[in-house]
Amino acid sequence: MAKPYQYSTNMIMYQLELKNISKTYKRNSKKLLVLDNINLNVKKSEFVCILGPSGCGKTTLLRIIMGLEQFSSGSINLDGKNIEEVESRLGMVFQEFSLFPWRTIFENVTFGLEMKGVKKQEQTKIAEKYLELVDLSDFKDHYPSELSGGMKQRVAVARALAVNPELLLMDEPFGALDAQTRNTLQTELIKLWGKTEKTVIFITHNIEEAIFLAQRIIILSKIPSRVERIIENKLPYPRDKLSGDFNEIKLDITRYFYKLTK
Amino acid sequence: MKNHMFKKRIEKYKIQALSIFLFLFIWQLIAQYVINDPLLLPSIADIIRAFFKLSANIPIDIGVSLLHLSTGLLFALLVGIPLGALMGWYKNADRFFNPLIEMLRPIPPLAWIPFAIIWFGLSDYSAGFIIFIGALFPILTNTYTGFRNTSNLLVEAAKVLGCKKNKDLIRHVVLPSSFPYILSGIRISIGIGWMCVVAAEMFGLDNYGMDNVGVGNMLWQYYALHMMDRVALYMFILATIGIAIDRILKYIEARLLKWQSHTNIAQI
Numbered sequence: 001m002a003k004p005y006q007y008s009t010n011m012i013m014y015q016l017e018l019k020n021i022s023k024t025y026k027r028n029s030k031k032l033l034v035l036d037n038i039n040l041n042v043k044k045s046e047f048v049c050i051l052g053p054s055g056c057g058k059t060t061l062l063r064i065i066m067g068l069e070q071f072s073s074g075s076i077n078l079d080g081k082n083i084e085e086v087e088s089r090l091g092m093v094f095q096e097f098s099l100f101p102w103r104t105i106f107e108n109v110t111f112g113l114e115m116k117g118v119k120k121q122e123q124t125k126i127a128e129k130y131l132e133l134v135d136l137s138d139f140k141d142h143y144p145s146e147l148s149g150g151m152k153q154r155v156a157v158a159r160a161l162a163v164n165p166e167l168l169l170m171d172e173p174f175g176a177l178d179a180q181t182r183n184t185l186q187t188e189l190i191k192l193w194g195k196t197e198k199t200v201i202f203i204t205h206n207i208e209e210a211i212f213l214a215q216r217i218i219i220l221s222k223i224p225s226r227v228e229r230i231i232e233n234k235l236p237y238p239r240d241k242l243s244g245d246f247n248e249i250k251l252d253i254t255r256y257f258y259k260l261t262k
Numbered sequence: 263m264k265n266h267m268f269k270k271r272i273e274k275y276k277i278q279a280l281s282i283f284l285f286l287f288i289w290q291l292i293a294q295y296v297i298n299d300p301l302l303l304p305s306i307a308d309i310i311r312a313f314f315k316l317s318a319n320i321p322i323d324i325g326v327s328l329l330h331l332s333t334g335l336l337f338a339l340l341v342g343i344p345l346g347a348l349m350g351w352y353k354n355a356d357r358f359f360n361p362l363i364e365m366l367r368p369i370p371p372l373a374w375i376p377f378a379i380i381w382f383g384l385s386d387y388s389a390g391f392i393i394f395i396g397a398l399f400p401i402l403t404n405t406y407t408g409f410r411n412t413s414n415l416l417v418e419a420a421k422v423l424g425c426k427k428n429k430d431l432i433r434h435v436v437l438p439s440s441f442p443y444i445l446s447g448i449r450i451s452i453g454i455g456w457m458c459v460v461a462a463e464m465f466g467l468d469n470y471g472m473d474n475v476g477v478g479n480m481l482w483q484y485y486a487l488h489m490m491d492r493v494a495l496y497m498f499i500l501a502t503i504g505i506a507i508d509r510i511l512k513y514i515e516a517r518l519l520k521w522q523s524h525t526n527i528a529q530i
Contacts, residue, residue, distance in 0.1 A: 066422060068418055068421070068422070086421050086426060088424050090422070091422065092419075092422045094415060094418070096415055098415050098416060098418075098419040100416060100419075100420075100435070100439075101439075101521055101522070102438040102439065102521045103438075103521075111420070111423050111425075111434075112423035112424055114434075115420075115423055115425045115430070115434075116424055143520070143521040145521065145522065159423070160422075160423075163424065
């Protein structure tokens with residue numbers, strides 16, 4: 001006989017569950033509600049985009065999932081277990097270039113492995129595999145300052161994947177790049193996702209990017225952010241930004257966004 | 263293109279060499295024909311003559327002075343780097359030590375000479391102490407600034423990759439990212455320490471059992487004898503060694519920091 005609380009076993013099919021996450025900033029005795037009761041469930045190997053206008057709490061939400069920031073109420077479960085601090089099973093790619101400038105590309109990728117105490121030989125094997133995957137093997141002995149912005153972010157992806165996280169969090173990783181590079185990296189990311197079958201939560205304020213990448217698009221409102229709408233995106237991969245179906249969804253979301261931010 | 267740049271550099275050095283040559287030439291003329299009194303202004307020729315007379319002693323003088331410098335510097339680094347790191351990482355350590363440092367820093371190293379003599383006697387340690395005082399603050403504040411300026415983003419990136427303990431963060435992120443600050447702190451400290459050598463050796467010291475050695479010491483001794491050509495010679499030695507140390511350290515710095523975007527060894 002199923003007891004009422006056993007419904008939770010049903011929820012374990014979700015890899016990540018956010019329940020009623022709220023976040024209030026206190027500044028000079030004034031309270032600012034940034035995230036208002038966010039609920040979000042993500043399945044294993046799913047690609048989810050969180051889309052919201054600039055200045056909504058997207059990044060805050062991602063930092064909360066990563067454990068880099070505290071939340072005021074609610075709970076986060078990973079594989080059915082509560083998480084509170086920085087969780088090694090999650091990987092993150094930041095919006096700004098975050099490579100360690102004193103380490104070569106290769107040494108950047110092995111950083112997480114060193115921290116885990118992985119043997120040197122094993123480190124080399126893993127790093128070479130992921131550098132191959134992001135097509136940067138030829139640059140492994142270069143320093144980050146010698147690389148272009150797009151290359152830096154590819155290294156950041158390789159560095160995050162090298163520790164084999166169950167879930168990859170990406171905070172507008174292509175936001176600082178030019179349109180051309182951005183397109184290339186989006187295509188590469190989809191390929192990489194196909195190969196590694198990692199769960200990805202990707203943050204963006206770019207509607208086209210969200211439709212190109214995600215299976216599910218979560219639209220957040222302006223501050224205080226709520227989940228306004230969830231869009232299932234069933235377009236087959238690889239997606240064509242010029243196709244009619246693509247642009248239909250784009251038009252729909254653009255209209256919705258316009259109303260939302262007005 | 264390369265050839266052109268090479269020529270340009272030669273051109274640049276030509277002007278630099280000309281500047282020094284003209285300076286020495288005019289000095290010689292003024293000393294010889296205008297002032298004509300080796301006490302007031304020894305001529306370049308006098309100084310060169312003094313150099314050849316004393317050339318056997320000069321390496322020992324330099325060696326002894328460098329030993330004094332090393333003593334002071336060693337302690338300055340041993341105190342300055344950990345203390346700067348502590349203050350840079352922990353806000354409360356900063357609050358605690360900052361007033362003390364702000365109070366001690368404006369006191370010129372020379373003002374410490376009486377206490378140095380009382381505490382350490384007329385020994386090599388009192389010279390080391392004066393140099394220590396001069397060298398301490400640059401390395402301290404530079405280490406502090408380096409720690410303070412560590413990018414929060416890099417710290418978070420490291421945390422996300424499993425580097426979570428303070429100890430590990432300092433070792434793997436904060437220290438390497440402060441490295442440029444610490445290195446230039448060391449360079450400035452050595453520069454100031456070298457400037458303190460003259461004052462530190464002002465009084466007769468043990469000089470490691472040897473009498474009458476040390477660049478600063480000899481400068482004062484020859485002053486007492488009013489042999490101003492020799493005083494000027496030792497001033498030249500101070501300048502030369504100072505420049506040499508600075509150049510060598512800049513070179514080492516550039517080699518160690520080749521990961522920095524604008525560090526180019528050719529620029530030195």
